[in-house]
Amino acid sequence: MDTSRLLRTTGTVLAAAGLLLSGCTTSGSAQRASASAGGATGSGAAHAAPAVPEEPSAALRPYYAQKLRWRECGVPGFECATMKAPLDYAHPSSGQDVELAVARKKATGPGKRLGSLVVNPGGPGGSGIGYLQAYAGIGYPAQVRARYDMVSIDPRGVARSSPVECLTGPRMDAYTQVDQTPDDAAEQAKLVEAFKEFAAGCQERSRRVLPHVSTVEAARDLDLLRGVLGDEKLTYVGASYGTLLGATYADLFPGRAGRLVLDGAMDPTRSAIDLNRDQTAGFETAFxxxxxxCAKQAECPLGRGNTDQVAQRLRDFFRTLDAKPVPTGEPARPLGEALATTGVIAALYDESAWPQLREAITQAMDGDGAGLLxxxxxxxxxxPDGSYAxxxxxxxxxxxxxxxxxxxGPAAVTAAVPSFEKASPVFGAGFAWASLNCAYWPAKATGxxxxxxxxxAPPIVVVGTTRDPATPYKxxxxxxGQLDSGVLLTYDGDGHTAYGRGSDCIDTAINRYLLEGTTPAAGKKC
Incomplete structure (x- = not known):
């Protein structure tokens, strides 16, 4: 299991359940200050940096002046292009660029075109183009797609945009099976070695881009995209981690922010340990x-008792798998505790996956781990061929x-495990140990x-779901509350994010905002 701050949103296919997952992070104010000033990166600061000047610098003007060459790209109705951006915004004249993949689906009409609507599915690491082609470009409300060109970009380091690469498929298979609830010093050492091997692989294969894939740089790329598309202001819907990207954009470019929807929002004031612990509690709430x-269903594999009893049975089953994995049909990948935990977490992103999860747990308890795998x-x-995105x-x-x-290091994790287990008796220890991954990272944190x-900035709509597992409502x-013009829209429900997930109340409020500029009433709940 490697679930450390991975937050994605509903929208593409998760097995048969119709999910996409996401990751969370916070952006770096030190790098942000550097990007704003165009100078070298300095030490971190816990306060906002100055906004970027309204006009791009002379060194950046050629990037804003570039013309995208659109072409068909495999999915009917969609066009793709490549946009160049400076590898390092602090040194845009260095001659080093990254190539960023962009896709769009033109407004279908009727009605006057309102410009481009840029969408981001979260991650960090989620493919914007994949999300656009599989979901947003065909599944967003028809009245929105009629008036906007639907646009997305694979952020730098992601998918088609100078991607970060780390491990071969077989090595990634091994990595996903490493025990992340170590019982002794030997198992701790094995986990640490796995994190080190992962980091070393990233450094070996992605040395050039690794220091330049921050949220701040991705936000600078969003403004470059806005300019190249010819839009005066950015209209944007970001989900999960995409909310942090959108909020970072608004903070850097408040004068260029248009109608921004931040769905399944993150809190950028939370430290890495707090983010991970908060998310641990979020998955406990979802579970x-x-x-x-499950306890109401006749076929619930975890029994018919109260939630504490159901949770205890799942914990006991995880312990059983830790000692003796069950077959999956793939001899090299039996279902141990790590993969089983990841499978359960995956299905908690969307309540529509609960029947699939019940069936997968039932099968695993009967000795067939294929469903959870x-x-x-x-x-x-x-x-299916063993490769990984x-x-x-x-x-x-x-x-x-x-x-x-x-x-x-491991000692710090050991000391924190009790607080994580308090947040989630089921997932706490695993989430705590998964949070150790950045300790061995080769590129120094910039924020x-x-x-x-x-x-x-004009009014920004922030959407929160009360029982969201990945981005807790708080x-x-x-x-x-931080955003000077933030307006909170609340969905009282389950699952990760709210827009386009079946609530007419939420969808109507957001559609009116995107199409008419009408902000939801303060404190509105659905």
Whole structure:
């Protein structure tokens, strides 16, 4: 299991459940200050840096003046292009660039075109183009797609955009099976070695881009995209980690922010350890919702008792798998505790996956781990041929650059495990140990937790779901309170994010904002 700060949103296919997952991080104010000033990166600061000047510098003007060459790209109705951006915004005249993949689906009409609507699915590491083609470009409300060109970009380091690469498929298979609830010093050492091997692989294969995939740089790329598309202001819907990207953009470019929707919001003031612990509690909340529902079902594999009893049975089953994994049909990948935990977590992103999760747990308890393995594979974006998308690689690269590590070594994790287990008796220990991954990262963190206020920006809609597993509701409350013009829209429900997930109340409020500029009433709940 490697679930450290991985937050994604509903929208693409997770096995048969229709999910996409996401990752969380916070952006770096030190790098942000550097990007704003165009100078070298300095020490971190816990306060906002000055906004970027309205006009690009002379060194950046050629980037803003470039013309995108659109071409068909495999999916009917969609066009793709490549946009160049400076590798290092602090030194845009160095001649070193990154190539960023962009896709769009033109407004379908009727009605006057309103410009471009840029969407981001989260991650960090989620493919914007994959999300656009599989979901947003065909699944967003028809009235929105009629008036906007639907656009997305694979952020730097992700998928088609100078991707971070780390491990071969077989080595990644081994990495996902490493025990992340170590019982003794030997198992701790094995886990540390796995994190070190992962980091070394990223350094070996991605040395050039690894120091330049921060959220701040991705936000600078968003403004470059806005300019190249010819839009005066950025209209944007970001989900999960995409909320942090959007809020960072608004803080850097408040005068260029248009209608921004931040769904499944993150709180940028939370430190790495607090983010991980908060998310641990979020998955506990989601699991208890699942457990209450499961206990009502005749076929619940975890029994018919109260949520504490259901949770205890799952913990006992994880311990059984830790000692003796069950077959999956793939001899090299039996279902142990690590993969089983990842499979369960994957299905907690969306309540529509609960029946699949019940069936997968039932099968695993009967000695067939294929169902939970399939869920875990969807979480990791593992292909049937054994290859992996670069989601997990980009996720670690962004997270470890955006904030200092949650822990510096095993002793610090051991001391924190009780607080994580208090947050979640089921998942706490695993989440605590997974948070150690950035301790061995080869690129030094450039940022720290800080407020994002976006002073001068127009109203920004922040959406929070009360029982969201990956981005706890209090994060949405925190971000909405920080943003100078933040407006909180609440969905009382389960699952990760809210827009486009079946709530007419939420969808109507956001559609009116995107199409008419009408902000939801303060304190509105659905």
């Amino acid at each position: 208890r919702s699942f457990a209450r529902d 399939s869920l875990a594979d969807s979480y990791y974006e593992r292909e 670069n989601l997990m690689y980009a996720n670690a690269a962004v997270n470890c650059l955006d904030q200092p590590p949650a822990f510096t 720290t937790a800080h407020r994002l206020e976006a002073k001068g 994060w949405a409350q925190g971000l909405a």
